[in-house]
Amino acid sequence: MSDHEPYRAGFACFVGRPNAGKSTLTNAIIGSKIAITSNRPQTTRHVVRGILHRPDSQLILVDTPGLHRPRTLLGQRLNDLVRATWSETDVVGLCVPADEKVGPGDRLITKEIEELKAKVIAVVTKIDLVSKSDLARRLMEVAEMAPFADVVPCSAVSGENVETLVGVISKLLPESPQLYPDHMITDEPERVMVAELIREAALEGVRDELPHSIAVVVEEFLDEESEGAERKRIYADIYVERPSQKAIVIGKGGSRMKQVGTQARREIAKLLGTRVYLDLHVRVAKDWQRNPKLLQRLGF
Numbered sequence: 090m091s092d093h094e095p096y097r098a099g100f101a102c103f104v105g106r107p108n109a110g111k112s113t114l115t116n117a118i119i120g121s122k123i124a125i126t127s128n129r130p131q132t133t134r135h136v137v138r139g140i141l142h143r144p145d146s147q148l149i150l151v152d153t154p155g156l157h158r159p160r161t162l163l164g165q166r167l168n169d170l171v172r173a174t175w176s177e178t179d180v181v182g183l184c185v186p187a188d189e190k191v192g193p194g195d196r197l198i199t200k201e202i203e204e205l206k207a208k209v210i211a212v213v214t215k216i217d218l219v220s221k222s223d224l225a226r227r228l229m230e231v232a233e234m235a236p237f238a239d240v241v242p243c244s245a246v247s248g249e250n251v252e253t254l255v256g257v258i259s260k261l262l263p264e265s266p267q268l269y270p271d272h273m274i275t276d277e278p279e280r281v282m283v284a285e286l287i288r289e290a291a292l293e294g295v296r297d298e299l300p301h302s303i304a305v306v307v308e309e310f311l312d313e314e315s316e317g318a319e320r321k322r323i324y325a326d327i328y329v330e331r332p333s334q335k336a337i338v339i340g341k342g343g344s345r346m347k348q349v350g351t352q353a354r355r356e357i358a359k360l361l362g363t364r365v366y367l368d369l370h371v372r373v374a375k376d377w378q379r380n381p382k383l384l385q386r387l388g389f
């Protein structure tokens with residue numbers, strides 16, 4: 090054995106059924122808020138990359154939406170997007186939550202990713218929620234599904250074993266020179282990340298079908314000076330499908346909208362490290378999920 094491990098670099102993504110903890114895990118690894126988390130399924134729409142630089146490796150994480158039964162054109166496009174992402178990665182981590190039984194959904198996804206040329210590991214997530222004996226049982230169940238390159242238990246919330254997981258994934262990456270410059274942590278355009286933060290704020294506390302009906306487009310993203318300091322001036326449109334949904338998002342006398350604006354502005358300022366002026370408008374785009382032209386305009 091040589092003293093030096095070769096330098097490795099490549100792409101990895103987490104897959105798994107909705108709510109398995111993929112986004113939270115991605116965030117925990119990259120250490121910055123780059124993808125949306127929510128306790129509602131199907132809220133991660135964009136493929137967001139985060140880049141982890143280590144002395145001996147560079148790990149580029151791609152965050153995918155969950156694969157699901159497509160009921161609308163949007164659903165179909167999301168599934169295509171997920172599959173396209175899977176086929177481009179070197180390591181795929183199948184996330185299975187420790188607090189739920191292995192089910193048909195997990196098996197289906199496992200079957201699909203076994204076909205890929207990528208190395209496949211299983212990640213048992215949310216281990217802070219279960220006892221040691223339940224975890225042991227779940228690990229066995231998961232290991233029996235397929236000949237995974239590794240099975241790693243971890244918790245994105247407590248941080249337990251996240252570092253080990255990163256080590257396991259990094260070792261499975263191909264030998265390769267660095268793929269991105271040193272300081273870059275994501276190559277997702279800032280606009281898209283800003284749109285996601287606004288969408289996350291708009292989703293806060295709304296129920297049922299509304300989450301699927303909200304899309305955000307950042308129309309203007311300008312640098313300006315105000316009172317001698319730099320500031321970002323952002324105009325964004327929040328799209329909903331029906332006038333009734335518009336009323337929900339805006340709230341009585343605009344009260345909800347005010348909260349959405351405040352939360353989004355705070356998060357965007359944190360992300361960009363600058364002061365932010367944010368101007369939001371709610372617009373109705375009738376049935377945008379079923380309309381190819383509107384989908385394209387909304388960035389899908």
Ligand SMILES: Nc1nc2c(ncn2[C@@H]2O[C@H](COP(=O)(O)OP(=O)(O)OP(=O)(O)O)[C@@H](O)[C@H]2O)c(=O)[nH]1
Binds near residue numbers: 153217
């Ligand atoms: N206790 C605990 N909760 C977690 C952990 N990881 C994720 N969660 C919670 O599980 C829920 C789903 O997590 P996400 O990261 O949004 O799951 P996802 O797989 O990206 O979900 P989709 O975007 O729907 O595909 C959220 O409420 C998280 O806070 C964990 O390690 N421990």
